[in-house]
Amino acid sequence: MNSTMAAAFEVGSGVNPSALKVTIQLIAMGVILFVFAWVITQVFAAYQANRATASDVVGSFVKATVIFCLLATVVFW
Numbered sequence: 001m002n003s004t005m006a007a008a009f010e011v012g013s014g015v016n017p018s019a020l021k022v023t024i025q026l027i028a029m030g031v032i033l034f035v036f037a038w039v040i041t042q043v044f045a046a047y048q049a050n051r052a053t054a055s056d057v058v059g060s061f062v063k064a065t066v067i068f069c070l071l072a073t074v075v076f077w
Contacts, residue, residue, distance in 0.1 A: 043064075
């Protein structure tokens with residue numbers, strides 16, 4: 001049944017479902033990586049401006065990394 005649905009989707013849209021899935025996953029990961037990099041940059045900027053301690057930076061980095069991993073798992077599930 002899945003191959004029938006995939007074939008019907010490809011005929012109707014002109015796009016291979018696998019290629020569309022990979023494209024959407026890559027776009028989503030690009031956005032996630034961009035936001036992750038922005039968060040880490042903001043954390044280090046706060047540390048350099050003495051608005052955060054080293055333990056705050058480590059805690060924020062761990063939290064951001066866990067959220068990044070969870071989002072990557074959901075995107076590639």
